[in-house]
Amino acid sequence: MKYEKLATLIIENIGGKENINSLMHCTTRLRFKLKDEKQANTDFLKEADGIVTVVQSGGQYQVVIGNHVADVYSAINQLAGITGEEEESDTSKGSPLDRFIDMISGIFAPALGLLAATGMIKGLLSLFLTFGWLADSSGTYIILNALGDSFFYFLPIMLGYTASLKFKVNPFLGMVIGASLVYPSIVGLSPMAMAAAGAEPLYTLFAGTIFASPVYITFLGIPVIMMSYSSSVIPIIIAIWFASKVEPVFKKVIPDVVKTFLVPFCSALVIVPITFIVIGPISTWVGDALGAGSLAVYEFSPILAGIAIGALWQILVIFGLHWGLVPIAILNISTIGYDPILVLMTASTFAQIGAVLAVMMRTKDKKVKGLGASSFISGIFGVTEPAIYGITLPRKKPFIASCIASAVGGGIIGVAGTKGFIVGGLGLFSLPSLIDPKEGINGSFYGVIIAVIVAFVLGWLLTLIMDKSHKDEHIAVTESTTTATTVNEERIGSPLTGTMRELSGISDEVFASGAMGNGVAIIPTLGELVAPAKGEVTLVFPTGHAIGMQTIVGAEILMHIGMDTVELDGKYFTVHVEKGAEVEKGDLLVSFDIAAIEAAGYQIITPVIVTNTSSYTQVRAIAEGEVKTGDNIILVN
Structure with missing residues (x-):
């Protein structure tokens, strides 16, 4: 493999x-x-x-x-x-928000790829109709439209499967419940279909209230309030949750010899009618209320909503909280035919790649350029995590610049009143899903195009301005000469006073094998770890036993005090710096008690590793025996 x-x-x-x-x-x-x-x-x-x-x-x-x-x-x-x-686990762990996000992502993540793919087909068909490349009566359009509509129309079946995996229900039972909700004769009993057919209701429940509901059928004499469940979200999720409580009961009471068919038989006979009688109507009303609430917030000020979602979207992505908006978008599209909420994040993708482009233009580091190029291409198609984690977030200012640019783009989208009519693709592929199926390309669509361009240019420009001081490369000057060496060469000082050893002699195989990079080992005689070069502290273990830093030339160094000393949980270690601190060569990073650590049964030998060894032609020791802090011990070039 x-x-x-x-x-x-x-x-x-x-x-x-x-x-x-x-x-x-x-x-x-x-x-x-x-x-x-x-x-x-x-x-x-x-x-x-x-x-x-x-x-x-x-x-x-x-x-x-x-x-x-x-x-x-x-x-x-x-x-x-x-x-x-x-497997079986304690699902009660974590905050209510953590559990909610975990549930939503667990249900929607497996289905999102195909939902986006079919949405992209629908978006492209809208584009083809707008430009007259296809007629809606042609066989090509009819077949592709069926493909594009299929996943969203039968969404309860798809979510029945993924929700069953999440709630540990027989997935085929989940699909049967979903299929029952979109069965053709059931769809034909929806209030809209019955009214269009001129059918008279048997009677109306809750007449005179906002919950007034015509009843056309009963189940064993019990009135059934029919809803339109095609493309619905909440009813099937709650039904599968209910199934997760019902199915185990039957598994316990039904003999093993007949469980194979009697458990799903009994479960389906209980769950499906209750879904139609109770769960479906109530959850549909809840969904309508959530959709109306989200629209009310949006309509209060589309500009402020756009600025807020635009500014926060990439932060939500980092923590996985963006999943909370996906069901709301699907709810809005399934109930009112469009969603104005999720579309507000469209510009954030382009703000991000604008910032990446600025970093690529400024840097001379081939590794950064390579990562930036792949991140830029991914970002064009809406996948921004490589750009966020690999390029902009580590540099901080480009990430801030992209958030500002995204907020401006979101505000423009809010002003334009752009709406999403399909749950489509991401990045460039999301744009066709914003074409109004009735009006075609209109002012709201041009608004999002303007927003995307502004966000891209602003992300690029702000990064160039704000990140002007960031350097990926510097010219190194050694103690023995004032002549500048190449940007790839640097001499690393000793962070400890002690005796040098070969890295291969360490008992820990991870360090000894060079899996983490080349370097040296030092047995310290003085309990002070200092900065081996000028640079930035990039990693501080909470236990204080290890420090990572990046020199101004670009070497990434890990210093791990002792073997398995993480088990001391910080005892005998005192950290003197924080992550992100700028340090000079010789600045004290950590002090530690050598005698106490050894008395506790731990080896004190300390690996000093260049973790980005692969970025260099060679990383080798240039000293041996006794060394003092500041002595040059490693050459990288």
Whole structure:
């Protein structure tokens, strides 16, 4: 397998396959549910090649991979022997918001790719009709339109499957419940269809109130308030949750010999009628209320709504909170035919790639340029995580610039009154879904085009202005000469006073094998760890036993005091700097008690690793024996 090595590294550093409850993936991320997130070596994973970053949010342990996430996902499934289905776990852990986001993402993430794909087909058909490239009576249009409509129309069946996996229900039972909601004769009993056919209701429940509901059929004499469930979201999710309470009861009371058919038989006979009689109407009213509430907030001030969602969208993406807006958009489209809320984030994608372009133009670092190019291409098609985690967020100011540009773009979209008529693709592919199917390309569509262009240009310009002081490369000057060396060459000083050893002699195989990069080991005789060069502190372990920094020339250095000293949980270590601190060579980073650490049974030998070894032609030791802090010990070029 091409990604076997990366998959193995991930499995080993999330606590092994035994620590995995479930695994799924979205466009760029592996989304783990771990039994114990404390077992994961998060800081190591963040720095590993092939991994953009790690995000812990919504009860999920998210490893951001980028465009190759599907391949890595397959490799992990094969190596760990897992299916992606969740094992028994305590779902009560985490805040209510965490549990809600976890539920929504767990239900929608597996379906989002196909929902977007079919939406893109619908969007392109709208474009073809607008320009007269296809007629709506042609066979080509009819077949493609059926393909584009299929997923959204039969959404209850699709969500019946994914929600069943989430709530641990027989997935075929979930699909049957969803299929019952969109069965043709049931669809024909919706109030709109019955009114169009001129049918008279048997009677009207709640007459004279906002909940007035005509009744056309009964079930065992019980009135059934029929709703339109095509493309609906909330009724099927609540029905599957209800199924997760009913099905286990029948599994307990029905003998094993007949469980295969009697459990689904009894479950379906109970769940489907109750869904139509109680769950469907009530959840539909709740959905209508949520949609009306979101529209009320939007209509209060479309400009402010656009600015707020535009500014916050990328932050929501980082924490996975953007999932909360997806069901609202689907609700609005299914009930009123359009959604003005989710569309407000359209410009954020282009603001992000504008900032990436500015970073690419300024940097001379080939690695940054390469990552920037792939992030830019991904961003064009709406996948911004590589750009966020790989380029803009680590530099801070480009990320801030993109948020400002996105807010301006969102405000313009709000002014234009742009609406989304389809849950379509992302980035460029999202634009056709914003074409009004009745009016075609109108002022609101031109408004979003203007917003996208403004956000892109503003993200690019603000990054050039705000990030002017950031340098990816500097000219290094050694102590022995005033002649500038190449940008790729640097001499790293010793962060400790002590005795140097070869890295291969360390008992920890991860360090000794060079898996984390080349470097040296030092047995300290003085309990002070200092900055080996001028640069920025990029990593401070909470326990104080390890510090990471990037020199102004670009070397990324990890200093790990002792072996397995993380187990001391910070005892005997005092940290003197914070992450993000600018330090000079020789500045005190950590002080530690050598005698106490050794008395506790831990080796004090300290690896000093250049973690971005692959960026250099060579990383080698240039000293041996006894060294003092500040002595040059490693050459990188």
